[in-house]
Amino acid sequence: MKSILSGLLSFFAISYYCCAQTADLENALQSITEKKLVRDISVLSSDEFEGRRTGTPGEDLAVSYIARRFKEIGLEPVSAENSYFQEVPLTAVTSNTNASIEVNGSNYELHTPDEFAARSFKIEEMISVKGSELVFAGYGIEAPEYNWNDYHETDVKGKTVFLLRYGEPSRYSSEYPAVSDTEYFRGEEPTVHGNWRYKRELAFSKGAAAVIFIGGIGSQPNHEFYIDGYLSETLGLAEKSGAPGIDGSIQSKRLRELFNLAGYDLDSLYFSAQRAGFRAVPLNMSIDIDLRLKSRLIKTRNVIGLLRGSDEKLKNEYIIYSSHWDGKGRDTSKHDDQILNGALDNAIGVAQIMQIADAMMKLPERPKRSVIFFATAAEEFFFLGARYYVQNPLFPLENTIANVNLDISYPYGKTSDVIIYGDEQTQLRNLFLTVEGSEYKTITHDPFPSQGFNFRMDHIEFFKAGIPAVSPWMGINISGMHAGLGKKIIEDYFRNNYHKPSDELNAQWDLSGAVQYTRMCLRVGLKLAEEGL
DSSP, X not given: OHHHHHHHHHHHXXXXXXXXXXXXXXXXXXXXXXXXXXXXXHHHTSGXXXXXXXXXXXXXXXXXXXXXXXXXXXXXXXXXXXXXXXXXXXXXXXXEEEEEEEETXXXXXXXXXXXXXXXXXXXXXXXXXXXXXXXXXXXXXXXXXXTEETTTTOOOTTOXXXXXXXXXXXXXXXXXXXXXXXXXXXXXXXXXXXXXXXXXXXXXXXXXXXXXXXXXXXXXXXXGGGHHHHHSOEEEEOBOSSSOOEEEEEEHHHHHHHHXXXXXXXXXXXXXXXXXXXXXXXXXXXXXXXXXXXXXXXXXXXXXXXXXXXXXXXXGSEEEEEEEOOOOOBOTTOSSOOBOOOIIIIIHHHHHHHHHHHHHHTSSSOOSSEEEEEEESOGGGTSHHHHHHHHSOSSOGGGEEEEXXXXXXXXXXXXXXXXXXXXXOHHHHHHHHHSTTOOOOEEOOOSOGGGTGGGSSTHHXXXXXTOOEEEEEEOSOBTTSOTTHHHHHHHHHHHHTTTSTTOSOOTTOBOHHHHHHHHHHHHHHHHHHHHOO
């Protein structure tokens, strides 16, 4: 009888504890509301913040506001100075370029910028590459998981590498039916290897002195499309030493002329780069590049707060919620409203991680693992804040379990599905379906594969560092709407409002889906913080 009574008491105690935990979680979830999201969005996307461009007074206002909110929420500061800031040193560079290519003993000038443009982020006034041997390395991909290596048995140290800027072979196979093979890589769906920044970094890691992207061949965008990016002031992480680190763009028409003089056919090389077994081709040509750099240092700031875990051992493992605070600033070509307020890109994401942090702090018992709330800097300049953190982590990367990155939510109501960009690890992706209380019924395959969203958000920097990382998006099956209409609405946002003055807070927004999404991200983060991956 005593054993039965004891068992019943244990059962009721456990049941009470579980019910109490469920009630605590429900209270935390319910604390995330549309009203609270609007409060932070309205501040961060206000005209006063002038679009939150990196290195402007709008940055000062934005990072100060986020740090103040982190303090109000109760997150711990992370720096040695007891602040929420991690300074990120950037170089703002303007380049003036002179270049020529040597063919058969004769030098041929490349006229800038119409035929050639280049840049580097070294903190130097002058950078030169002289007599650098040229190599055509196709797509510039090294992907053992797809049995592909354009650099196989080719040493490019000190050399200049010609690369195709975008994609991998399968992306453009329709141009060459003879080599059409949807089994290359992931068929029509792009991979990280097709991203030009990834190619650039890979070439430099192999010791290349310079990387030159070929524009206007096949489906590659024309050189003219990139000229402004090389002529205008560009931001990058400050680089003080090492190889020249030059990257440039060359017009395919001019390069074809020079290749013909040297006895090469550019189109044949392009064709061969589509085929399995391609290897980089050393060319009997060399290049001289002189870059005169005008640079200035900018110190931008990541804003980071810590919720320390409750388990004595597991508190040294970390889950990272990230969301970029920066925007595009102003569009000075406009005569009326110039401010690119960035309400959806990405004031809403920062508001969401604040709400998640606040909800977690409301729990009577903190999760076992520590949770980092990370408002990243300079995402609009190719993830520089996230990249700097990965290179200079405040917490050990090897102890970082996962990254959940929040970037853009839509004010169109609840969805029954979710889109997951990033890590292909099934366990992490499926958490958005399987975590207790999930309202999502399906994971929708990327409905916008040609946009390359998978490589246009901060999670990519954590992914490259070997950390499971995702950027979940609200799906396209919006409650009360035809299935295809959600996709069209999102496309309309990118066409008409993205990086435009019209991306501003609207009183007519329905943020119920953004609340649903934020609560789901909270559930997933708590699951990771309690059980790991």
